[in-house]
Amino acid sequence: METLGMIINFIAVLLLIRPPLPLGSKTQHFKWEVGYAFRSPDCVEGLVMGINGQFPGPTIRAEAGDTLHVELTNRLHTEGVVIHWHGIRQFGTPWADGTASVSQCAINPGETFVYRFKVDKAGTHFYHGHYGMQRSAGLYGSLIVDVAEGEKEPFDYDGEFSLLLSDWWHQSVHEQEVGLSSMPFRWIGEPQSLLINGRGQYTCSFASSFIVAGSNTTAGRGRQCQFLGHEECAPQILPVLPNRTYRLRLASATSLASLNFAVASHKLVVVEADGNYVQPFAVDDLDIYSGETYSVLLTTDQNPAANYFISAGVRGRQPNTTQALTILNYKPNPPFKPPPLPPPVTPRWDDFDRSKRFSLKIHALAGRSPKPPMKSNxxxxxxxxxxxxxxxxxxxxxxxxxxxxxxxxxxxxxxxxxxxxxxxxxxxxxxxxxxxxxxxxxxxxxxxxxxxxxxxxxxxxxxxxxxxxxxxxxxxxxxxxxxxxxxxxxxxxxxxxxxxxxxxxxxxxxxxxxxxxxxxxxxxxxxxxxxxxxxxxxxxxxxxxxxxxxxxxxxxxxxxxxxxxxxxxxxxxxxxxxxxxxxxxxxxxxxxx
Amino acid sequence: METLGMIINFIAVLLLIRPPLPLGSKTQHFKWEVGYAFRSPDCVEGLVMGINGQFPGPTIRAEAGDTLHVELTNRLHTEGVVIHWHGIRQFGTPWADGTASVSQCAINPGETFVYRFKVDKAGTHFYHGHYGMQRSAGLYGSLIVDVAEGEKEPFDYDGEFSLLLSDWWHQSVHEQEVGLSSMPFRWIGEPQSLLINGRGQYTCSFASSFIVAGSNTTAGRGRQCQFLGHEECAPQILPVLPNRTYRLRLASATSLASLNFAVASHKLVVVEADGNYVQPFAVDDLDIYSGETYSVLLTTDQNPAANYFISAGVRGRQPNTTQALTILNYKPNPPFKPPPLPPPVTPRWDDFDRSKRFSLKIHALAGRSPKPPMKSNxxxxxxxxxxxxxxxxxxxxxxxxxxxxxxxxxxxxxxxxxxxxxxxxxxxxxxxxxxxxxxxxxxxxxxxxxxxxxxxxxxxxxxxxxxxxxxxxxxxxxxxxxxxxxxxxxxxxxxxxxxxxxxxxxxxxxxxxxxxxxxxxxxxxxxxxxxxxxxxxxxxxxxxxxxxxxxxxxxxxxxxxxxxxxxxxxxxxxxxxxxxxxxxxxxxxxxxx
The missing domain is CATH 2.60.40.420 (Cupredoxins -  blue copper proteins)
Structure with missing residues (x-):
């Protein structure tokens, strides 16, 4: 049973690693239905807003120059909906930006709206709801644009993973919205869980042996998670081969949390930010704020007999949420083989100087980005x-x-x-x-x-x-x-x-x-x-x-x-x-x- | 403190008893805003959908022939809304019937729709949401139409009370809707509480001394309620004087429950059903189904030294919800003086013959209702x-x-x-x-x-x-x-x-x-x-x-x-x-x- 789960998991992830073959057509068609479903994103059941029954929504994979044609039908019962294509500039199609009250009317229940737009340049993006607080309800997914056929990225890698980061509350989004608009004011509080590709663990930790009293760096509730791999809240494992280079595409759809991302024992070389190439620089971890995306290159140059924790923890606010964890799984180790080293320690939440130093490291890659005008009007x-x-x-x-x-x-x-x-x-x-x-x-x-x-x-x-x-x-x-x-x-x-x-x-x-x-x-x-x-x-x-x-x-x-x-x-x-x-x-x- | 609560309660109820003075104008104007608020209708906090911060919504009191002009603004964040005026026929104004997808588009957040219509005949009515399951969220209120000035009802009474009956769930309406539309199907289950004018008691009973083991006729959780009278979930007491006749206007806005209504030791004379006069008949209790309204006359002919329980309990489905209770308060007894007699026992839920006998007792009042055509087309x-x-x-x-x-x-x-x-x-x-x-x-x-x-x-x-x-x-x-x-x-x-x-x-x-x-x-x-x-x-x-x-x-x-x-x-x-x-x-x- 465990073996089957592992195999399924491995196949699922392989599908993520390999971009589909280049499409003959330059227009990709999607038929999407937005609706609520009962899910357990962090092992606790609640309503999530998904697409075609999936949470997070389906990953879109396109090539620069493609036209996306998304027929979006609203299957909610009383709520309008829109989807914003975060990072896509919508040249010539401002009505397809998916921002209620700005670019379009909310799509009413039972209605269909066609988002048709061009993805004009390569980059790591995502999409999400942009009406009320529907992003917080789980309405988000990955949108990856590859370079056009014949074009080349300014760096090499052997495989890639998309990690969409988010935070999750057990209180409904409606309660959150009403609380924020109430007298007396009711703050939403810190998230119950952090999710990687829609998966987190609230009721258990799969790093419980590393829990340090008084520390928030390892996941909580004390109990060790027992996953077979097929569970809705089982982490999505990242299977890798030794001595290869992988591209991790990170996107933060969080509602509140500023995150610090790290892979134990591994350096990360930052090569892309918000869909634009940057001058490569190596770090042990990186800060990622809600709305940002990064690509980092990771080389599997560590002891291949071990697995390693991948973590995302809260920064910028006094954290009250355990780290999101998953595993860098050096094959042929079993995916859930416990890493011998603890998860990375998230840097102190209020060490803003550290955060600023990271921000200042980001520079455009020479020759691949337009320069700014020297003066503003x-x-x-x-x-x-x-x-x-x-x-x-x-x-x-x-x-x-x-x-x-x-x-x-x-x-x-x-x-x-x-x-x-x-x-x-x-x-x-x-x-x-x-x-x-x-x-x-x-x-x-x-x-x-x-x-x-x-x-x-x-x-x-x-x-x-x-x-x-x-x-x-x-x-x-x-x-x-x-x-x-x-x-x-x-x-x-x-x-x-x-x-x-x-x-x-x-x-x-x-x-x-x-x-x-x-x-x-x-x-x-x-x-x-x-x-x-x-x-x-x-x-x-x-x-x-x-x-x-x-x-x-x-x-x-x-x-x-x-x-x-x-x-x-x-x-x-x-x-x-x-x-x-x-x-x-x-x-x-x-x-x- | 208790005395103050009692006085406030008494004044509040007096306001309900006395219809306002006849209005000079024949058009009544209302400005309403629909929004969610945190309330404790049955002593457990949750979101309710209210109007102008009130739950249930404001009572409308009009005279036959009046025009109502209700400017309804939707202050929900992502949900549309409509209001149906249940029992009003909307002659000449079918767009004002307030039924989403039938008579009008749902009103979008931030938008205002004007319901303008005539209330052409006297009767006991109510209003409620008619989009998705928003009635279940608490969007309802009373709508009472008095006879036009100079006209007379075919019965006499000294005072009146409006009792709007409903059932209440702790699960959100969104969860209910999604569950009903899910595979596997998730039934909403029986309500947690029954409410009278938006008030019930889930966590306590104020008739706990009468709880009989294995019986569902008295409210549950064992604990005796301690009310001062101002609590959101304190029952609304009905203060009466001995040897008077009162009109009780009953309306059932329940989502699911068929109810049986009774007042301990008192006969009820049915005089109106769904806004139409009926041939008066006396009963010990009456069945009222969702969507129905009745007027009953009650004469305060019992021992004036005591208070008496008023109850509404579930029929027609195997009940799993405690009775709604309030008190007929013979003045000058204190409102919360415990009644010496237990609440009425709700008849067996599946005694349908009993229910049918009640239905068959209802006949139009001669001379006050049109007769049906003898043939149909x-x-x-x-x-x-x-x-x-x-x-x-x-x-x-x-x-x-x-x-x-x-x-x-x-x-x-x-x-x-x-x-x-x-x-x-x-x-x-x-x-x-x-x-x-x-x-x-x-x-x-x-x-x-x-x-x-x-x-x-x-x-x-x-x-x-x-x-x-x-x-x-x-x-x-x-x-x-x-x-x-x-x-x-x-x-x-x-x-x-x-x-x-x-x-x-x-x-x-x-x-x-x-x-x-x-x-x-x-x-x-x-x-x-x-x-x-x-x-x-x-x-x-x-x-x-x-x-x-x-x-x-x-x-x-x-x-x-x-x-x-x-x-x-x-x-x-x-x-x-x-x-x-x-x-x-x-x-x-x-x-x-």
Whole structure:
């Protein structure tokens, strides 16, 4: 029985290692149904939101230049749904970005929406729900784009694994959403489990022999897991041969957790970040924030008689969740042969200097990335503050807490609807005398739906400015994700961003291109991008609860140039009403007698 | 502290007793927001779906002839919502019936829909969610229509109370829905608690001194409740004066439970059923099925030194839920003064003869109700069977299990859309050789969305035919509710309905007018109505889980005559697409390049 499980596991993983043969066709078709199912992702049963009965959703494997055609049917009973293709820029198809209230109407139960878009360059990506907190419900999967036939990656490897990292709560997403919007406020708390490819262990540990009293570095509950391999919460083992090089594709779909990833006794060479090549550098572990992806190369140069633990542990917040674990299984050892060495120790959660040192190691690979324009046309400084609005705890950006409108921006901007959102321009910066180091003296903020209108093809600098939260001496980490664009990360700094001083130290030589960047406690992060993609695009903290609490903004550029919005993308709210109330005979009939 | 609670309780109930003064205006305006909140309806905390923070929703009190104008805003995060005004016929406003997929599109999060309709006659009604299983989530409230100024009821009373009865689960509605749609099937089980006006006691009983071993007639968990009166799960006490007559308005919003209602030591005189006057008759207790309402008169003719238990207990299914209890509080006794007598004993759950005897006592009040036409133009026999469809457990009607389409019937019929639902006529009856007394030999059935098209102003007989379910020797009770009409209940019978025989015994003299009628195990129930209300109308089992599993049909009559459908009611699905794809310039732009 155990042998059978092992074989199945091995075959399953082999399928993951080998990319399918190049497809003759350049368009790939998928028929997906989103629905809930009862599953035990961490050995505890609950509802998960899956696709075609799978959790995580099916892995998409494409080649650069392919067109993906995903017919998504909503099989939920009362909830809308959308899917965001995280890292895909959607040039020419802004309605396919899958962001409710921004790029499209939520797909109603029973309805089908076609996501059709081109994956224009190779990279490690993922996809996930982007309505309410449905990502937290488990609506995510991997999206891997290989180089086009005949093209070559700037590094070699013998095999690869995709590891999609996430965090998991036992409380339902509806309870989480309501708690966050309640008076008194109810925080979601730390996750019960961390998952690797949708698998974790809450009720047992398969490294229990290494549990150190008072330590959170090994998984908890004391009991040793007994897996045959086919269990829903059995870790997915990574089978490798000695003296080979493997590419690990990491993606973090976490709702909250910043993670540190490591493989015991093995170096990791970072070669890709957010779908862009970076100058290779070796590390013992790496930090990965929600919304980020990395590729690392691992060489199986250790004692092949042993297996080794692979771990992901919480950083950036005081951890209360055991590490996610799986095994690097040197064949022909049995997959579950206990590693003789303990799992890697996750670095201290609040050693932010260590985290910053890692961030600063990331540079674009020369010759494989465009360089940033030397100057920007506009600088927008976004101060994040924790506020109360009408008694509710919220996050605000320049004193406005984002509340997404019922009508998606793409349609309401395109058709110049007056009342679908607040048309006033949001603030470009914050007050010069604002004290970043203390809680707000007067925390009252407003709810808003304003849009930063960007001139098409202009170069925009955005500075994320962190500050003290509501509580004294607390400033949190926020990973910000930009839709529709990659951006260059020009620099990180401490305290207040002072342009004249900071800009002298901007990295304009080899800044990494990313779509997600973190702002450290009490610090700032400066990014630059070219607003060259007509559409409406969210830019937001990728912590699901923080976005729910208003931590985001919306950019829009060249929307008047957008052509071909499918009717289904805007068949709701004010755009539906405006376009349905035409003047033909039927229209007359529809107005009240 | 106790005294304060008692006073507050007393004042609160006084407010319920006294109808507000007649309004100068004939239109009442309400602004409602639907949202989830954490509450403890039965002393156990969970999410409830409420209105303006209230659970149950606010009571509406109107006069016959009033127009209600309810601006309903959806404050849920990802779920649509509608509200059905149960018992209101919606003459001329079929889009205001609040039935998702039938009369309107679900209202999306952040959107507002205006329900504007006339309450044309006096009666005891309620309102509730009608999308997915949102009624089970707690979305319901009372709707009481008094006689118009100058009119008189055909009975007298000194005061009144509204008692809205419901059942409550600790499992979330989402889990319930998914379980019912899963393979293997997961039944919701019996409710954890029964609630009176949203209040029950799961963790304690306030009649614990009467608990009899092995009996389910008194509330459980053994522990005596200690209430001050202000607790969310404290029962709402009914304060009365001796030697007065009170009207108790009962409405059952249960998801599953058939209930028996009684007041210890007191007779109940039934005077109203489903908003129609009936010939008064006295009983010790009455059965009330989901979807039904009754008014009973109670005279406080018992020993005024005591309080008395009021109870509602489960019938029709093997009960596993303790009685709902509250107190008839003869003033000046303290409200929580323990009654010396035990709560009423709920009659045996499977004594269906007793239930039928009660049903047969209900007759229309002479001179206050229209009589039925002596003949019908059409007879539709609806056999209900429990089936499997593609491995899923479903309920079917004449072998079709209802799956509601994404586009509401009202719009798709009005605009003659070809593919919004299955246009074929559903079967008028079932096979003559079908064996009602056994499980189906071949239980395969189909999912469908067909509509019974009724000729406007024709008289239609519908026979509900019960049968054996999937399990041997099981046939369940089903209370069927008709939207948009009252119907006459012409008769009940055992076994197979044989028209020639049965019709000779139809009550055409004084059949009660109702909107909900029960069909007993292995029996049939015959109803008659005039299809005089242009619109599309659901007719379905009011057991929430059964409707979810397909137990319903749709009637439509005179839809071509419907004028003035508000655009918001049909701004989804195929009606939105059809009407948005007009030929003007903008329309051109919206089609794909």
């Amino acid at each position: 506009r600088q927008i400084v976004l101060l994040n503050t924790q506020n109360t609005v009408n008694g509710l705890l919220r996050w605000s950006i320049n004193n406005i807490s984002l509340a997404l409108p019922a009508t998606p921006y793409l349609g309401s901007i395109k058709f110049r609807l007056k009342h679908a959102f607040d048309g006033a321009p949001p603030p470009e910066t914050f007050l010069a005398n604002y004290d970043l180091m203390r809680p707000l003296a007067n925390p009252n903020s407003t709810i808003g739906s304003r849009v930063y209108r960007l001139r098409l093809n202009s170069t925009v600098d955005v500075v994320l400015q962190n500050a003290n939260a509501m509580k004294e001496n607390v400033s949190e980490i926020h990973p910000w994700h930009l839709h529709g664009h990659d951006f260059w990360v020009l620099g990180y700094g401490e305290g207040r961003f002072v342009a004249a001083e900071a800009e002298r130290h901007f990295n304009l030589e080899d800044p990494p291109l990313k779509n997600t960047a973190v702002v450290y406690p009490y610090g700032w992060t400066a990014i630059r991008f070219v607003a060259d993609n007509p559409g409406a695009w969210a830019f937001h903290c990728h912590v699901e609860a923080h976005l729910h609490m208003g931590m985001g903004v919306v950019f829009a550029e060249g929307v008047d140039r957008v052509r071909g919005i499918p009717v289904e993308a805007i068949a709701c709210g004010s755009t539906a009403k405006m376009r349905m109330a035409s003047n033909d005979e039927r229209g007359q009939e529809l107005t009240r007698d | 059409r007879q539709i026999v609806l056999l209900n069977t429990q089936n499997t469809v593609n491995g899923l457990l479903r309920w079917s009607i004449n072998n079709i299990s209802l799956a509601l389409p994404a586009t509401p019937y009202l719009g798709s019929i009005k605009f003659r859309l070809k593919h919004a639902f299955d246009g074929a006529p559903p079967p008028e009856t079932f096979l003559a050789n079908y064996d009602l007394m056994r499980p189906l030999a071949n239980p395969n059935s189909t999912i469908g969305s067909r509509v019974y098209r009724l000729r406007l102003n024709s008289t239609v007989d519908v026979v509900l035919q019960n049968a054996n379910a999937m399990k041997e020797n099981v046939s369940e009770i089903h209370p069927w509710h008709l939207h948009g009409h009252d119907f006459w209940v012409l008769g009940y019978g055992e076994g197979r309905f044989v028209a020639a025989e049965a019709e000779r015994h139809f009550n055409l003299e004084d059949p009660p007018l109702k909107n909900t009628a029960v069909v007993y195990p292995y029996g049939w129930t015959a109803i008659r109505f005039v299809a005089d209300n242009p619109g599309a109308w659901a007719f379905h089992c009011h057991v929430e889980a059964h409707l979810h599993m397909g137990m319903g049909v749709v009637f439509a009559e005179g839809v071509d005559r419907v004028r003035g459908i508000p655009v918001e009611a049909i701004a989804c699905g195929s009606t939105a697409k059809m009407r948005m794809a007009s030929n003007d310039e903008r329309g051109q732009e919206l089609t794909r390049d």
